[in-house]
Structures are given as structure tokens and as C-alpha cells.
Amino acid sequence: MANYNRIIQVAHAVPEKIVTNEDLAQIVDTSDEWIYSRTGIKERRIAQNERTSDLCIKVAEDLLAKSQLSPEQIDFILVATMTPDYQSPSVACQVQGAIRANGAFAFDLSAACAGFVYALSTADKLLKAKTERSYGMVIGGEVLSRTLDWQDRSTCVLFGDAAAGVLLSNQSEYGIIRDRLFADGNRAQALTSGGCLTSSPFNTSNQDTSNYLKMNGRDIFDFATRDVAKSLAEFVDTDLSDVDYFLLHQANARILDKMSKKLGVERDRFLQNMDRYGNTSAASIPLLLSEKIADHTLSLGKNQKLILSGFGGGLAYGHILLTL
Numbered sequence: 001m002a003n004y005n006r007i008i009q010v011a012h013a014v015p016e017k018i019v020t021n022e023d024l025a026q027i028v029d030t031s032d033e034w035i036y037s038r039t040g041i042k043e044r045r046i047a048q049n050e051r052t053s054d055l056c057i058k059v060a061e062d063l064l065a066k067s068q069l070s071p072e073q074i075d076f077i078l079v080a081t082m083t084p085d086y087q088s089p090s091v092a093c094q095v096q097g098a099i100r101a102n103g104a105f106a107f108d109l110s111a112a113c114a115g116f117v118y119a120l121s122t123a124d125k126l127l128k129a130k131t132e133r134s135y136g137m138v139i140g141g142e143v144l145s146r147t148l149d150w151q152d153r154s155t156c157v158l159f160g161d162a163a164a165g166v167l168l169s170n171q172s173e174y175g176i177i178r179d180r181l182f183a184d185g186n187r188a189q190a191l192t193s194g195g196c197l198t199s200s201p202f203n204t205s206n207q208d209t210s211n212y213l214k215m216n217g218r219d220i221f222d223f224a225t226r227d228v229a230k231s232l233a234e235f236v237d238t239d240l241s242d243v244d245y246f247l248l249h250q251a252n253a254r255i256l257d258k259m260s261k262k263l264g265v266e267r268d269r270f271l272q273n274m275d276r277y278g279n280t281s282a283a284s285i286p287l288l289l290s291e292k293i294a295d296h297t298l299s300l301g302k303n304q305k306l307i308l309s310g311f312g313g314g315l316a317y318g319h320i321l322l323t324l
């Protein structure tokens with residue numbers, strides 16, 4: 001039955017500027033040893049002139065070039081981001097205009113570090129509603145460096161900027177098998193960023209107007225290693241031995257250590273690249289996928305079974321099982 005939606009192409013784009021842990025030690029009171037031992041991060045890319053839309057447009061152009069599709073063949077563009085250039089227009093509409101995908105609808109989706117998994121799941125449902133051959137772009141893109149408090153050594157060392165994405169098509173023999181999405185809004189305050197608190201003449205509240213990204217590391221670490229790990233174990237269940245690789249949100253190497261122990265899966269089946277990019281939120285899973293395809297660990301059409309798992313602010317999380 002050719003009714004699966006599958007990833008037919010991948011691409012990524014990152015800023016040129018590399019900022020190492022040593023570079024950061026010149027700005028805040030930290031060290032390579034402190035950062036690397038607690039997070040697994042060595043360096044990250046930081047935007048100097050690039051906006052989120054610039055990185056996402058590069059990804060979209062690369063997806064088109066590699067797939068040899070014409071822009072008119074694209075039915076929709078979804079961009080997962082928590083750092084759009086504007087609240088309106090969406091990054092997705094900026095991409096749609098730039099690549100002249102004149103027949104595509106386009107919108108952004110906000111689910112922080114779970115954004116790519118949420119968007120891929122949404123795209124899967126959108127494509128299932130199509131009866132003719134259709135194509136959708138799903139991109140995760142962030143310029144988190146502009147939301148960070150560069151005086152706060154507990155957060156500014158963790159994040160990086162990047163965009164990456166996939167082209168999906170329908171009517172395939174294999175592809176996205178199933179997914180499950182979750183949210184726990186009761187713990188929303190554990191990770192916040194970018195409040196909209198410009199005052200108006202009628203505004204009487206006197207709220208904190210800091211827009212910086214803030215997180216309670218301990219609380220979200222426990223969330224990842226207890227709640228997300230438990231739901232992932234339930235999600236994978238009987239497919240566990242069939243799964244070749246786990247592509248999890250690249251927040252912290254210690255989370256991957258704990259996940260592999262809890263699931264009873266060898267650590268090297270949890271792919272990793274946060275050493276070179278840090279935490280790139282919605283871009284982290286497609287960036288890992290695109291890099292691992294580029295270095296031939298993974299291959300499109302080779303029937304490898306993958307689990308994608310995103311988790312972060314919201315708190316939002318979700319898992320996808322697919323054949324590549």
C-alpha cells in the first residue's frame with residue numbers, strides 16, 4: 001500500500017561564525033571543562049547578520065535544488081520556530097515568497113524544542129488529506145542567540161543558531177509510521193522566552209519586561225529523564241529492537257546517557273552532534289538528520305528505522321517512528 005508520507009530530501013544551513021567554549025570564557029565566568037562535562041557542547045554557530053528567515057530560505061532553496069522540484073509543486077511550507085524575525089509575517093510566508101512557491105500555503109508553528117516533531121506530525125496529517133501527488137516542506141529554524149542574556153553563564157553557553165528541514169511527499173511504500181504528541185502546560189514556567197510586554201496607555205500591570213530566555217535546568221532535566229523517557233519507552237514498546245537510531249532533541253548529552261539506560265538501548269544508537277552546534281531548539285533534530293545523511297550514517301531510501309523525539313518549552317514533547 002503506497003499511502004505513507006516519506007522524507008525525500010534533507011538540508012541544513014548554519015551561520016559561518018563558530019564560537020567555542022574558550023571564546024565564551026572571555027565573555028562570562030565559565031570554562032571549556034565546565035561546559036563540556038555538563039552538556040557535551042564544545043562550540044556553536046552564532047548569527048552575525050543572518051536572521052531566522054535567511055537560514056530557513058537557504059534550507060528551502062537547497063531542498064528544491066537537490067530534489068529538482070519546481071517551486072510550484074510545493075503544496076505547503078511549515079516552519080517550526082520560537083525565534084521568528086517578526087510575529088507577522090511568519091517565517092514560513094517569508095520562505096514561500098523567497099522561493100516563489102506560489103501555490104503553497106505557509107504558517108509557523110510554535111512548540112519550542114518539540115517544534116520540528118510537532119510540525120512533521122502536522123505535515124503528515126496534511127498530506128494524508130491529499131489524493132494527488134503532493135509535496136510539503138517542514139523546516140525548523142532558530143536564531144536563539146538574540147534571545148539570550150549574554151551575562152548569564154547558566155544559559156548563554158547552551159544554545160546555538162541553525163536551520164534545517166525536510167521535503168515530504170505522499171503515496172510512498174514506506175515513511176512516517178506513527179506519532180504521538182504530548183503537552184504539560186502546568187509546567188510552562190520551567191522554560192520561558194520572549195514575553196510580549198510592551199506597555200499600552202491602558203495597561204495597569206507592572207510585570208517584568210525581560211524577554212530573555214530563562215530555564216530551570218533541574219526541573220526540565222527531570223522532565224526529560226523521567227516523563228519524556230517514560231513516554232518514549234511506551235511509544236517504542238514492541239518496535240524497540242527494530243529501531244536502528246534514535247534522533248533526540250540535542251539539549252544535553254547527559255539526557256541522552258540517561259535515556260539510553262532507561263530504554264536499555266546501546267548509547268551509540270543515540271545520534272549526537274550537540275558538541276558542534278549546542279542546543280538549536282526546533283532545528284536540532286532536522287540538523288542531526290541532515291548531517292547524518294551527509295556523512296552516510298543514514299541514507300534516504302535505505303529502509304533504516306528511526307525514532308525522532310522532541311521535548312522542551314511548553315512543556316511540549318512528542319515522538320515519531322519512521323522508515324527513512
Ligand code: B82
Nearest residue numbers: 038113217218220221224251252254279311312
Ligand atoms: S542542568 O540541569 O543545568 N544540568 C543537568 C545535567 C547541568 C548540571 C541542564 C543543562 Br546545563 C542543560 C540542559 C538541561 C536540560 O535538561 N534541558 C532540556 C530538558 C528538557 C527539554 C529541553 C531542554 C533544553 O535545554 O532544551 C539541563
